[in-house]
Amino acid sequence: GQNIDQPTEMTATEGAIVQINCTYQTSGFNGLFWYQQHAGEAPTFLSYNVLDGLEEKGRFSSFLSRSKGYSYLLLKELQMKDSASYLCAASNSGTYKYIFGTGTRLKVLA
Amino acid sequence: GAVVSQHPSRVICKSGTSVKIECRSLDFQATTMFWYRQFPKQSLMLMATSNEGSKATYEQGVEKDKFLINHASLTLSTLTVTSAHPEDSSFYICSYRAYQETQYFGPGTRLLVL
Numbered sequence: 001g002q003n004i005d006q007p008t009e010m011t012a013t014e015g016a017i018v019q020i021n022c023t024y025q026t027s028g029f030n031g032l033f034w035y036q037q038h039a040g041e042a043p044t045f046l047s048y049n050v051l052d053g054l055e056e057k058g059r060f061s062s063f064l065s066r067s068k069g070y071s072y073l074l075l076k077e078l079q080m081k082d083s084a085s086y087l088c089a090a091s092n093s094g095t096y097k098y099i100f101g102t103g104t105r106l107k108v109l110a
Numbered sequence: 111g112a113v114v115s116q117h118p119s120r121v122i123c124k125s126g127t128s129v130k131i132e133c134r135s136l137d138f139q140a141t142t143m144f145w146y147r148q149f150p151k152q153s154l155m156l157m158a159t160s161n162e163g164s165k166a167t168y169e170q171g172v173e174k175d176k177f178l179i180n181h182a183s184l185t186l187s188t189l190t191v192t193s194a195h196p197e198d199s200s201f202y203i204c205s206y207r208a209y210q211e212t213q214y215f216g217p218g219t220r221l222l223v224l
Contacts, residue, residue: 031211042203042215043154087153091211096142098213100153 002026004101006088011107012078020073020104022088030093032064032071037085037103046073046086075106083108112138112208116216123194124224130190131219133204139184140206144213145177148201160187194223 004024012018024032031050035043049055049064049071061074073086085105089098113136123129133143141162146154158168158179166179178190191198199222205213 033212035215040201040218040220042218045212045214048212095159096207096211097144097156097159098154100155102153105151 002090002099004088004090004099006086006101006104008102009105009107011109014078014080014108014110016078017074017076018078018106020075020086020088020106022071022073022101024069024071024088024090024099024101026090026092026099028093028095029066029090031091032062033089033091033098034060034062034071034073035087035089037087039084043087078108080108080110082106112136112140112206112214114204114206114214114216116204116219118219119217120220120222122222122224125195126193128190128192129194129221130188131202131204131221133187133189133216135185135206135214138206138208138214140208141184142207143181143187144205144207145179145187145189146203146205148203148218154203157189191221194221196223199223 006022034046037043047062054063059076064071085103087103088101115134117132143160145157148154157172158166160166160179160181162181168174181187201218203218205215
């Protein structure tokens with residue numbers, strides 16, 4: 001079957017670091033995406049991993065282990081504006097479809 | 111990243127009417143795009159894959175006669191919700207597949223059926 005799991009909610013403090021985990025089981029896996037979605041808005045692209053390892057982009061980093069079916073999104077120096085839902089999505093080769101996780105609602109507290 | 115627009119951003123209609131939602135890729139030509147639906151506090155659920163010049167492919171459980179998709183050009187796709195009912199009220203989002211299989215999403219259309 002195909003499945004993506006991520007925590008439903010997380011809370012962190014402004015200035016801290018938070019790691020959002022995602023595990024997946026899909027057929028024809030061809031990459032792992034992370035998106036940020038503020039309430040009532042469309043998702044915006046954050047990162048893409050297709051090979052094992054860490055991809056860093058400013059305050060955001062994403063890691064992938066294909067053998068373990070595991071990824072995480074790391075957010076550093078948290079800001080209040082980072083309060084949002086973070087969606088993990090696995091891409092299927094051939095169809096290019098995404099399978100989305102339920103999303104992790106992150107609350108950043110002052 | 112690619113820029114995608116959707117129109118309208120918000121629509122309220124009476125039960126039984128049809129609503130058309132447009133999705134445009136403003137700076138990218140894409141042969142494949144996707145329509146999603148999102149209910150409150152839930153993740154995105156893929157409804158259909160739209161290929162330019164051919165019929166859309168619908169996900170299991172999505173009625174193709176109710177959700178009509180037309181991908182007339184490389185930059186325009188439309189979703190028509192026919193005979194809308196209150197249970198069709200949702201947030202509808204389109205996306206275009208761009209580089210490295212990345213999907214870029216439109217701003218979404220909030221549909222409320224009374």
